[in-house]
Amino acid sequence: MHRILLVDDEYLEREVLKMILAKKPDLYQVVGEADNGEDALRFVKSHPVDIVIMDIKMPRMTGLDAARLMKEYSKKIGVILVTAYNDFEFAQHAVKYSVDDYLLKPTRPESIFEALASTIKKISLYSEKTTSPWTQAEDVFMGLCMKGDYMGGKKFLQKVREARFESYEKEREVLKKLLSCLLKMAESFRIEVEKSLKTKVDEQLKGSQTKDQYFDILELIFEEIFEVIIRDKRVDYGEEMTYALQYIEKNLTRTLTLESAASYMNISPHYFSKLFKGQVGENFIDYVTDRKVERAKELIEGTDHPLSAIAFELGFNEANYFSKVFKKKTGMTPSNFRKAVEERRSEEQELLRKSQPLGVKWMI
Known part of the structure; x- marks a missing residue:
């Protein structure tokens, strides 16, 4: 029994699909419905689903966007997209995001069952090989x-x-x-x-x-x-300096000085400084700064925290000083780095929004 999720913003479209699938109750079970891509994505993350049959044009999130995110979440979920016209650009996007099949409206029951059989074969092969x-x-x-x-x-x-x-x-x-x-x-x-x-x-x-x-x-x-x-x-740890490196990593978001690290190691700051440079290959301050900047990049890219909050979290008392350090290490200011990340994501999203097919009723 294969579990099917139906996704279409038109109620009657979903009802027609359910009528068609009901002709083979021993093979297919409709386990859920959604009228937009966002709800569909949430459903597959919280319920077992084998195949999603999804319209491409829907509010809030297109079927193509949802298909991409579903495939990123699990390649074992089969996705069949439904479009109203045979558009080459759409087909290119569908292939790019590993859509298993797509149907053109109006379509007949036999075409739906053929697409389902093909998709089942694909996801079963993937399961066997992966x-x-x-x-x-x-x-x-x-x-x-x-x-x-x-x-x-x-x-x-x-x-x-x-x-x-x-x-x-x-x-x-x-x-x-x-x-x-x-x-x-x-x-x-x-x-x-x-x-x-x-x-x-x-x-x-x-x-x-x-x-x-x-x-x-x-x-x-x-x-x-x-x-x-x-x-x-x-x-x-065996190697003495490993204690210091672990200590530094654990305390990146705290006040971290050569003296505090030396105290942790129970040796003098002067000796610790020489030992650190000899074993790590760079001085203590440069190493700590590099690690803080790397952590800042992760926070800027992965969160929407204000840059001033990120600076404070990493022990920089002044946002301007944090910006100077960040630029020296990366070649760009924190704000420019975040802008570049946002622009890249925006470009990726724009590529996914070019397919806007018109809705057409199913043929039974």
Whole structure:
């Protein structure tokens, strides 16, 4: 039984499709309906769906935009787009964003069933040939955490946050594994995680919240655990300077000085400075500044936080000084960097809005 989501802003269009699919109840089950691309996207992220049959022209989000985002979320979801006219430019976009098939209105039931059969074959082949990259996520993350690799663990969490999973179920499975890793890690290092945080995560995982909401809490637990590990040096890194690098990464958003890092290492600032330059290859101030700028770029690109707030978060007391440092390292001011990011995204969106077909009724 293949689960179908119908997406069309016209109620009668969806009803006709349901009548057609009802002719083969042993093969197809309509599990949901939506009248716009945004609601359709939310549905596939919270319900198991095999194939989406979607009109291209809809309010709030076109079918082409929604198809692109669905395929980014899970390539195992089949997408059949419906358009009112045979437009070469539309076909180019459909292929570009891995749409599995498209139908021209008016269309007949046999054409719909042919498109469904073709799409089922495509997604089944993909499932057979593709192994989930998150199969061993728990082992990888646990390995990083148990080694006390704060930087590695943080980057891993960020990759998972940005990832598009092959299904909603796989996303929840990975999130639960990450939570389990963190709690096992806390127990191993004898660190007491606030019960309120654990309870909140459990509640989120039982509901239908977004991945970002889960991660906000998971990252709180991750930071809480590593706050203790790095502060108390509970991991034997082997290389002495690794302690300093982990300490720097954990404290990028705090007041970070050569003296505070040297104090953490229990050596004099002068000796620490020489040791750091010799082992890392650049002096302490330059290294810290580089890391702060890289973090600033991530925040500018990934959030809508005011630039002044980002500067303050990274320990810059004056926005003007932050701007000068940022420009020296990147060649552009923070505002210009954000503008460039916005322009790039705008251009990408504009490419997706060129197809505007007219609606035509189905033929039964």
